[in-house]
Amino acid sequence: MSALSMNGNKKLKEIIMLLRHTPKEIKERKSLTVNPAKTCQPIGAMYAALGIHGCMPHSHGSQGCYAYHRSTLTRHYKEPVMAASSSFTEGASVFGGQSNLLQAINNIFTIYEPDIIAVHTTCLSETIGDDIPQILGKARADNKIPEGKFVIHANTPSYVGTHVTGFANMTKAMVDYFAISNGHKEPKINIIPGWVEPSDMHEIKRIAAELEAPIVMFPDTENILNGPQTGKYEMFPKGGVTIDELVSAGSSQGTIALGGLASGSSARALDSKCKVPCEILDLPIGIKATDRFVDTLRKMAGVNVPDTITTERGQLIDIVTDMQAYLYHKKVALVGDPDQLISLTEFLVSIDMMPIHILTGTKDKNFEKRIEKITADVPHEVNIASGKDMMLYHQWVKNDPVDLLMGNTYVKYIARDEDIPFIRFGFPILDRIGHSYFPIVCYRGGMRILEKILEALMDRIDRDSTEIAFDLVM
Amino acid sequence: MRSIQILKERKRQIYHKGEEAFKIECGKKSLAGSVSQRACVFCGSRVVLYPIADALHLIHGPIGCASYTWDIRGALSSGPQLHRMSFSTDLQENDIIFGGEKKLYQALVKLIDLYHPNAAFVYATCIIGIIGDDIDSVCRRVSEEKGIPVLPVHSEGFKGTKKDGYKAACEALAQLVGTGSIENRGKYSLNIMGEFNIAGEAWTIKKYYEKMGLEVAAIFTGDGRVDKIKKSHGAKLNVVQCSGSMMRLAQIMEEKYGIPYIRVSYFGIEDMSKALYDVADFFKDNLQIMKQTRELVREEIKAISPEIKKYKKILSGKRAAIYVGGAFKAFSMIKALRTLGMEVVLAGSQTGNEEDYKLLRDMCEDGTVIVDDANPLELSKYCLEKKVDLFVGGVKERPMAYKLGIGFCDHNHERKISLAGYSGMINFAKEVYSSVSSPVWQFAPGRRGGYIKDESP
Numbered sequence: 001m002s003a004l005s006m007n008g009n010k011k012l013k014e015i016i017m018l019l020r021h022t023p024k025e026i027k028e029r030k031s032l033t034v035n036p037a038k039t040c041q042p043i044g045a046m047y048a049a050l051g052i053h054g055c056m057p058h059s060h061g062s063q064g065c066y067a068y069h070r071s072t073l074t075r076h077y078k079e080p081v082m083a084a085s086s087s088f089t090e091g092a093s094v095f096g097g098q099s100n101l102l103q104a105i106n107n108i109f110t111i112y113e114p115d116i117i118a119v120h121t122t123c124l125s126e127t128i129g130d131d132i133p134q135i136l137g138k139a140r141a142d143n144k145i146p147e148g149k150f151v152i153h154a155n156t157p158s159y160v161g162t163h164v165t166g167f168a169n170m171t172k173a174m175v176d177y178f179a180i181s182n183g184h185k186e187p188k189i190n191i192i193p194g195w196v197e198p199s200d201m202h203e204i205k206r207i208a209a210e211l212e213a214p215i216v217m218f219p220d221t222e223n224i225l226n227g228p229q230t231g232k233y234e235m236f237p238k239g240g241v242t243i244d245e246l247v248s249a250g251s252s253q254g255t256i257a258l259g260g261l262a263s264g265s266s267a268r269a270l271d272s273k274c275k276v277p278c279e280i281l282d283l284p285i286g287i288k289a290t291d292r293f294v295d296t297l298r299k300m301a302g303v304n305v306p307d308t309i310t311t312e313r314g315q316l317i318d319i320v321t322d323m324q325a326y327l328y329h330k331k332v333a334l335v336g337d338p339d340q341l342i343s344l345t346e347f348l349v350s351i352d353m354m355p356i357h358i359l360t361g362t363k364d365k366n367f368e369k370r371i372e373k374i375t376a377d378v379p380h381e382v383n384i385a386s387g388k389d390m391m392l393y394h395q396w397v398k399n400d401p402v403d404l405l406m407g408n409t410y411v412k413y414i415a416r417d418e419d420i421p422f423i424r425f426g427f428p429i430l431d432r433i434g435h436s437y438f439p440i441v442c443y444r445g446g447m448r449i450l451e452k453i454l455e456a457l458m459d460r461i462d463r464d465s466t467e468i469a470f471d472l473v474m
Numbered sequence: 475m476r477s478i479q480i481l482k483e484r485k486r487q488i489y490h491k492g493e494e495a496f497k498i499e500c501g502k503k504s505l506a507g508s509v510s511q512r513a514c515v516f517c518g519s520r521v522v523l524y525p526i527a528d529a530l531h532l533i534h535g536p537i538g539c540a541s542y543t544w545d546i547r548g549a550l551s552s553g554p555q556l557h558r559m560s561f562s563t564d565l566q567e568n569d570i571i572f573g574g575e576k577k578l579y580q581a582l583v584k585l586i587d588l589y590h591p592n593a594a595f596v597y598a599t600c601i602i603g604i605i606g607d608d609i610d611s612v613c614r615r616v617s618e619e620k621g622i623p624v625l626p627v628h629s630e631g632f633k634g635t636k637k638d639g640y641k642a643a644c645e646a647l648a649q650l651v652g653t654g655s656i657e658n659r660g661k662y663s664l665n666i667m668g669e670f671n672i673a674g675e676a677w678t679i680k681k682y683y684e685k686m687g688l689e690v691a692a693i694f695t696g697d698g699r700v701d702k703i704k705k706s707h708g709a710k711l712n713v714v715q716c717s718g719s720m721m722r723l724a725q726i727m728e729e730k731y732g733i734p735y736i737r738v739s740y741f742g743i744e745d746m747s748k749a750l751y752d753v754a755d756f757f758k759d760n761l762q763i764m765k766q767t768r769e770l771v772r773e774e775i776k777a778i779s780p781e782i783k784k785y786k787k788i789l790s791g792k793r794a795a796i797y798v799g800g801a802f803k804a805f806s807m808i809k810a811l812r813t814l815g816m817e818v819v820l821a822g823s824q825t826g827n828e829e830d831y832k833l834l835r836d837m838c839e840d841g842t843v844i845v846d847d848a849n850p851l852e853l854s855k856y857c858l859e860k861k862v863d864l865f866v867g868g869v870k871e872r873p874m875a876y877k878l879g880i881g882f883c884d885h886n887h888e889r890k891i892s893l894a895g896y897s898g899m900i901n902f903a904k905e906v907y908s909s910v911s912s913p914v915w916q917f918a919p920g921r922r923g924g925y926i927k928d929e930s931p
Binding site: 021023029030031032033034035036038039040042043058061062063064065067068069070071072074075077078079080081082083084085086087088089090092093100101103104105106107108111112122123124127128157158159160162227229230231232233234235410 | 504505506507508509510512513514515516517535536537538539540541542543544546555556559560561562563564565566567569570576577578580581584585588589599600601603604605631632633634635850851854869870872873874876877878879917918919920
């Protein structure tokens with residue numbers, strides 16, 4: 001860093017030392033979160049809403065909320081992120097946000113012309129008690145919603161749940177507002193992909209296409225948050241699930257929900273509203289979880305698994321076979337969101353690695369139970385926690401060091417502090433590219449995860465080996 | 475492409491120089507539903523106080539506000555790094571119902587015991603203003619118990635704009651100022667204000683002042699330390715950069731301690747030199763200072779001139795758009811871009827006032843578009859219309875510019891290189907040059923021969 005060298009290299013060492021603020025001793029902390037492993041619901045709702053074609057996500061709160069969400073998503077995707085805000089003032093927080101939301105709906109449809117506005121609430125509007133359905137009813141009565149346009153909403157107070165549940169709530173709103181059964185079952189399957197990247201959504205669609213299983217996917221952020229350079233600034237890029245598709249989801253013959261926490265509630269809502277039966281599966285990360293997904297899709301759609309998919313599966317297993325010596329009993333510490341970690345832990349255990357610290361910021365009883373079960377045979381003590389922070393994660397690593405860290409960008413402090421190889425995994429990734437273009441789901445995604453793991457571990461071997469032991473062929 | 479419309483109510487916030495009589499509305503709340511690039515009160519307070527590295531920064535509210543502001547500003551510290559942690563009371567539903575004061579108290583006590591900070595700032599977020607936690611009394615209590623200043627920052631997001639957040643931050647800082655001893659403070663001392671040490675910029679500026687023979691008492695708030703802030707009222711002059719953020723504190727210190735202030739900018743050769751001369755002029759009873767200043771300016775300019783000329787040759791005639799937080803930054807930017815031979819065809823800010831915009835108008839050529847609180851559609855519309863080669867802005871503007879196939883220079887929190895001072899001007903020129911003349915634009919569908927093709931509706 002040029003700026004640092006300006007101040008003299010002498011100081012550099014000192015500065016690095018001083019980044020270390022995590023005490024080794026673990027003490028109970030109830031009233032305090034240090035270095036969060038989560039963020040608030042509204043950003044999840046915004047991300048889900050971006051997966052609808054022609055949608056303007058709308059934050060019903062003060063201006064800072066959506067500015068932060070847009071900035072974070074922009075940093076994660078390096079893409080423009082569109083959203084609007086009710087821009088609460090002191091007046092709105094005393095007299096309620098109705099007039100702000102009505103004015104916002106009117107302005108958005110007049111100037112930006114989206115097909116749909118997806119409103120999510122914030123801690124502010126929830127606490128003052130704005131009743132969104134009532135306000136939307138008024139907007140409709142006052143003809144503020146043009147013919148053929150829609151406004152949907154999800155309640156996402158920031159003091160409940162996390163970004164993951166915010167995503168789930170907005171996804172469920174898509175079902176609540178649109179899915180209608182037309183009385184008979186159409187030959188197609190709904191796939192609710194969960195909070196995964198646009199690249200993962202693409203991969204899931206590709207697998208379905210290989211199986212020749214017609215699907216509807218929602219939300220779908222492909223071509224919205226990983227779009228090409230076009231020379232134009234498009235507010236509403238070409239991707240996203242359409243309203244017609246969302247309506248038709250009510251007549252599909254079945255739903256596959258990937259990730260219980262992010263997608264489960266939507267799948268159940270479809271079942272009870274439109275009698276579309278559902279299977280709630282883990283995210284297809286790793287061999288076993290992908291097997292379950294492919295098998296469920298095959299059965300539900302009544303199709304066969306083509307050789308191309310079998311080959312991909314075989315290639316993934318081939319890499320594991322070839323490289324098993326490097327993976328054997330390597331200790332890993334994971335931090336991230338529940339759905340991702342459940343599948344990732346299962347994958348790591350299945351390739352003979354030892355995930356020994358597994359922590360999520362989202363409170364989820366099911367998570368702890370599942371991880372306990374998956375790691376039951378790991379020959380090492382395993383730390384599992386939900387609803388905790390990165391400080392605890394760091395403390396675990398300090399007390400029982402590992403060979404590899406996996407988590408979002410913020411783990412880089414810990415990686416540097418403890419000098420442990422680190423793979424970026426999850427949300428947000430603010431300092432690397434790739435996640436929006438290359439998947440981590442299904443068999444090919446498994447290969448990518450393996451490539452990353454092996455590269456990190458083997459780079460470390462190269463770095464640490466003596467000149468005498470430095471090896472060409474590995 | 476459909477022609478981009480401008481909201482009727484927004485039209486008065488946009489001015490076309492040379493085409494109409496000057497009138498621009500500003501300082502308005504953003505319209506509900508417009509896609510503004512603005513943020514909130516909390517954001518303003520947080521960015522201003524964040525660089526104080528040996529203080530505890532505790533965010534009282536639900537988790538989001540703490541998550542989104544965890545180490546997002548590259549404000550460097552030469553010592554402690556406590557400011558780069560994220561601390562939150564992480565309020566849950568029950569706390570919203572029963573109040574969060576107890577939680578706040580416990581969190582503060584725990585953190586102070588653990589990190590022994592020299593002061594603590596407690597940021598009130600939106601919800602605190604609604605549920606009515608008395609953070610002042612909690613802060614007072616903890617301060618008494620722990621023997622360090624614990625300062626409430628009234629930064630509820632909805633209580634105004636980012637500017638009000640600056641004000642709240644200044645008021646919190648004002649409580650610290652004047653609580654330390656100012657014995658031994660020399661006659662030739664100043665405070666640097668509104669300089670946040672992004673990429674080490676405050677260090678550059680401090681070095682200049684020291685070379686001039688001046689003593690820097692405190693920097694607000696880049697590489698900031700509580701102790702120096704406490705003693706900052708011993709300085710003889712406050713030198714304020716950045717239009718909005720530190721003016722309130724400078725005013726308070728003038729009223730309370732009789733310390734005069736001057737406004738400066740450290741960006742671009744012209745304004746940087748003017749800043750140093752203005753400061754030297756203030757201390758004119760000491761002729762040595764002016765002499766040393768002249769030498770410094772001469773040497774620095776001599777050192778960078780040949781390289782600047784090189785860049786100017788290449789960049790001459792290219793067109794730039796600037797969109798910044800405070801308008802003050804825009805003035806320097808226009809001059810600096812002119813130094814590089816470039817022309818500013820679109821200029822705007824999130825929070826400028828009428829005076830700012832008048833000045834902007836006077837500086838700009840006919841045909842320049844001036845906007846207040848613009849949205850990305852408006853920005854992209856004018857970029858295309860004005861055939862812009864370079865956009866200077868912040869995090870939310872970067873991907874928009876790139877999608878259009880326009881070069882970009884970050885002049886906000888996320889810049890990685892120092893743009894202040896003379897060395898900063900070279901960095902700026904390099905960055906502008908590398909982006910404007912990047913070979914990637916040959917693949918950009920929107921551009922032909924280096925210019926954007928006409929995108930008339």
